[in-house]
Amino acid sequence: MNGAAILPGTPNATAIAFFLAFVSLTLAITWWAARRTRTTEEFFAAGRRITGRQNGFALAGDYMSAASFLGIAGLVATSGFDGLIYSTGWLVGWPVVLFLIAEPLRNLGRYTFADVVSFRLRQRPVRIAAALGALAVVALYLIAQMVGAGNLIKLMFGLSYQTAIVIVGAVMLAYVLFGGMIATTWVQIVKAALLLGGAALLALLVLARFGFNPLRLFAAAADQYGAAVLAPGKLISSPWEAVSLGLALMFGTAGLPHILMRFYTVPDAPSARQSVFWATGLIGSFYLLTFVLGFGAMVLVGHDAIVAVDKGGNMAAPLLAEALGGTPLLGFIAAVAFATILAVVAGLTLSGAAALSHDLWVNVVRNGNAPHAEQLRVARIASVMLGILAVALGLSFKGQNVAFMVGLAFALAASGNFPALVLSIYWRGYTTAGAVASIVTGTLAAATLIVLSPTVQVDILHHAHAWFPLRNPALVSMPLAFLVGVAISLAAPEAAASDGYAAKERRMILGER
Amino acid sequence: MTLGLLSRQRWRIATTLSAVMVVAYFGFVLLVAFDKPLVGTIIGPGLSLGVLLGALLIVAAWIVTWIYVRWANTHLDRRVSELRAQGPAP
Numbered sequence: 001m002n003g004a005a006i007l008p009g010t011p012n013a014t015a016i017a018f019f020l021a022f023v024s025l026t027l028a029i030t031w032w033a034a035r036r037t038r039t040t041e042e043f044f045a046a047g048r049r050i051t052g053r054q055n056g057f058a059l060a061g062d063y064m065s066a067a068s069f070l071g072i073a074g075l076v077a078t079s080g081f082d083g084l085i086y087s088t089g090w091l092v093g094w095p096v097v098l099f100l101i102a103e104p105l106r107n108l109g110r111y112t113f114a115d116v117v118s119f120r121l122r123q124r125p126v127r128i129a130a131a132l133g134a135l136a137v138v139a140l141y142l143i144a145q146m147v148g149a150g151n152l153i154k155l156m157f158g159l160s161y162q163t164a165i166v167i168v169g170a171v172m173l174a175y176v177l178f179g180g181m182i183a184t185t186w187v188q189i190v191k192a193a194l195l196l197g198g199a200a201l202l203a204l205l206v207l208a209r210f211g212f213n214p215l216r217l218f219a220a221a222a223d224q225y226g227a228a229v230l231a232p233g234k235l236i237s238s239p240w241e242a243v244s245l246g247l248a249l250m251f252g253t254a255g256l257p258h259i260l261m262r263f264y265t266v267p268d269a270p271s272a273r274q275s276v277f278w279a280t281g282l283i284g285s286f287y288l289l290t291f292v293l294g295f296g297a298m299v300l301v302g303h304d305a306i307v308a309v310d311k312g313g314n315m316a317a318p319l320l321a322e323a324l325g326g327t328p329l330l331g332f333i334a335a336v337a338f339a340t341i342l343a344v345v346a347g348l349t350l351s352g353a354a355a356l357s358h359d360l361w362v363n364v365v366r367n368g369n370a371p372h373a374e375q376l377r378v379a380r381i382a383s384v385m386l387g388i389l390a391v392a393l394g395l396s397f398k399g400q401n402v403a404f405m406v407g408l409a410f411a412l413a414a415s416g417n418f419p420a421l422v423l424s425i426y427w428r429g430y431t432t433a434g435a436v437a438s439i440v441t442g443t444l445a446a447a448t449l450i451v452l453s454p455t456v457q458v459d460i461l462h463h464a465h466a467w468f469p470l471r472n473p474a475l476v477s478m479p480l481a482f483l484v485g486v487a488i489s490l491a492a493p494e495a496a497a498s499d500g501y502a503a504k505e506r507r508m509i510l511g512e513r
Numbered sequence: 514m515t516l517g518l519l520s521r522q523r524w525r526i527a528t529t530l531s532a533v534m535v536v537a538y539f540g541f542v543l544l545v546a547f548d549k550p551l552v553g554t555i556i557g558p559g560l561s562l563g564v565l566l567g568a569l570l571i572v573a574a575w576i577v578t579w580i581y582v583r584w585a586n587t588h589l590d591r592r593v594s595e596l597r598a599q600g601p602a603p
Contacts, residue, residue, distance in 0.1 A: 081553075084567040085545060091571055092538040095578050099527035103585075219559030230561035231553025232545045239546035246542050250535070273585055280578045284571045426524065505520055510597055 014331025015157060022194070022339045023171060029186045033179035040375045043180035044111040044354050045264040050185055052271035056278020059262050061188030062347040063090075063253075063279070064195055064286055066148055066340045067406055072287070073320075074313030076294020077306050080221065080229030083294050085236060087287035089246060093253025094283065098276040101254045104425045104508045106263045106272040112351075113260045113417060114359045117424045117439075120500030122432040124364050129439040131359035133416040134257040136443055137409050138352040138386075139393065141258075142345065144405040146394030149341040155310065156318065156334040165394040172346045173387035176353070177380055181265060184346045191336075191343035196282060198336045199289040202317070205324040206296030214292055220299050229298065244475035245407065251478065252410030255417030258351035269511055296320050349386045356382035404455045407472055411450070415477035416443035423485050425508065428501040430485070431494035438485030445480050449473030519592050526584060530577045537573050541566055 037043050050058065068090060076083030109115030114130035146165055153164035175183045210216040221229050236242045253259060263272045297306060297316040300323050309315045318337070322330040357378040362370045370378070420439045423430045449468045450456060457466035470476075545552050545563065552563035 081561065081563050081567075084564065085542070088538065088541065088567055088570045091574050092534055095534045095574050095581075096531055098578055099531045099581055215557070215559035217559070218564065222555075222559060227553070227555055227561070230555065230559075230564055232549045232563060236542065236546050239543060242542045242546045243539065246539055250538060270586070270590055273582055277578055277582045280574060284575055288568065288571060506516055509516060509520055509523070510593055 012157070012327060012331050012334065014328045015334040016331075018332050018335035019157075019338050022190075022335055026183075026187045026190065026339075026342075027171075027174060029190070030175050030179035030183040033183035033186065036182055037178070037180040038376075040111075040358075040372065040379060042182060043376055043379050044261070044350070044358065046181040046185050048265060048267050050265040052266055052274025053278050054185070054189060055262060055266050055271065055275035056282060057192045058185045058188040058265070059259065059275055059279035060282040060286070061190075061192035061195070061343050062258055062262060063283060064192065064340065065145060065344045065406075066152060066337050067144065068287075069195060069199070069290065069340060070152070070314045070317055070337060071312075072290045073293045073297065073317040074306070074310075074315070075235075076291055077297040077301070077316035077320075078303060078313040079233045079235070080225075080295070080298070081231055082233045082235035084291055085232070087290060089249035090253075091280070091284050091287055093250050094276060094280040096250060097254045097259070098273065098280070100422060101260070101425075102263050102272045102276050103269040105260060105421075106266065106269045107508050107511045108425070108504065109264065111261065111264055111354045111358045113255075113257060113421055114355065117420050117435055118363075119424065120497050120504050121424070121430070121435055121494075123368070125432055126435050127359045127363050129436045130417070130420065131355040131364075133412070133420075133439045133443050134355040134359075135352055136447070137255070137413045137417065138257055138348050138355070139389070140405050140409040140412065141256075142348050142352075142386075142390045143393045143397050144402050144409065145341055145345050145348065146390055147397050147400065147402045149338075149345070150394055150398065152314070152337060152341070155315065156337070161398055162395060165391055168341060168345060169387055169391035169394070172342055172349060172390070173384065175342075175346045176349050176383045176387070180379075181350060184343075184350050185262075185265060187346060188343045191339045192282065194336050195340055196286055196289075198333055199286060199293060202296070202321055202324065202329075202333070203289045203292040206292055206300065206320070209300070214295075217292065217295050217299065221295050224299060225303065229295075240475065241470055241472070244470050244472040247478055248407060248411040248414045248472050248474035250414075251418045252412075252414035252474070255413030255421065256410075257355065257413075257417070258347040261351045261354060262347075293317055293320060300324070345390060349383060349390060352386045353379055353382040356385070401459070404450075404471070408446070408450050411446045411472055411474045411477065412443055414474050415446040415481050416440075419478065419481040419485055423482070423489075427486075427489075428498050429489050429493065431489040431492065431497050433492060433494070434485045434487075434489030437488040438481045441484040442477055442481030445477035446473045449477060514592055514595070516596055519589075519596070523589060526581065530581055533577055534574065537570060541570050 072083050108119050114127050117130045118126035149168045150161040150164045154161050266272050297320040301319045306316045318333050321333040361378045416439050420435050452467040454466040455471050457463045554562045
């Protein structure tokens, strides 16, 4: 096969030029956005003037991480069909977000999902629990993104790991601090367009060699590596494991704070609905393209050449780009991957800052009575704190295998945030104690079971056996969170909460007017 | 139509479509877990049953999304504006 001509870790002039162009463009957007960011509503919700279609692109940009672009293309390139199982899992959560969460969330809240959970309940305890649930998910997701960023940039641009982490932290913080949600939204839109455009271009170049027929590509892969590449491999070993991971992926999306926050940037519930429609279409197309890219890399680059550069197969898409379009295309794809990380990290930081400032400071410490200027100032201080935290996490987890942390973040979101959100929106009998109990139980159960799982006990600590058999805890922790929330609410009904349900239901359907 | 009735109708549609998605996705995952040879069956040049079902699952997610959006854009939005026009709750 084509021997890989590049040496990974060699600075690539095209990649650096494309990357500088992206950073200049996004910083120009930030400068433009900064002059439009004067209120808290503009800082956290882009003044609620993003259209449904724009928000659909931004949601896709927030969701399609470098892990899904490079990781899934690599998984397909090295093990074929198994990659498709993962891709479908990442997509099926979106219809659930649309049916159960998006519109009620937009009508009931202002900046965070804690707004919705604490509606008609007692503010302080619920906000504290929900904000901590949100921050736990954000922190885990940040670790996975920052460590991935450091490794990727080291491999593609030849920068040191530390330099890469600091650059990501600094550029991302510039977007968030000065341009708030307006800048973050447009960075995500630009990134989504680049990522989808880049993936589509690569897929077209691959398919051009196979008469624009994906089946001829798959047949070529099966000729070369055997029909096993079109059949299930090792990814799904036990049905319990598969169902547990499936639950985390399907219901975790509906509990990710940075995704939920995006629904506040549109003017009303119908635009929130249109944004999921666009996001589902874009993300689904992206995964279909990734499947073609993976098989393209398998056939055109070759399994051995891909694994030689990176054992996990993460360089499959960049190597494919080089095989198809030489150094310029490789540079473009490398810059797109970098841009992808920046956009995701900015969204995460902004949602963490909203939990800290809007939930914890304004509504818990200041009882909901903070002057406007103070809210904005605290929001910016919280963003800086999270930016520093992101860099610190990235540096301290250097060299760790953090791939499982995205799965854990989804499990935490599905167990801690999703049950509380669904019960508070749809169940009249939900109480303050029930909400706090379900968030705390779901989050702690998911975190504890992960620590006791084979991933930590056997793979990381090298113990002979694990206390808990499953790698993903959602099968136990999510039903447990629902059960505890319902049981505690039934044990001690809260009259004020159920009396408030009628008004809540009215606003959930009709909006604030 | 009253608000309560509309709310229940939305809940019914939301849960039914969610259930369709849950059954389709977990059906696919469990089929892979329990009958790998069947999923690996080659049904045409370059096409296995698993690849076809996986691609159809993505299409299924688009279809249920489209069904809900169509219902909400026509029916739900019309009822909502009627209820808003009736003014505040008694």
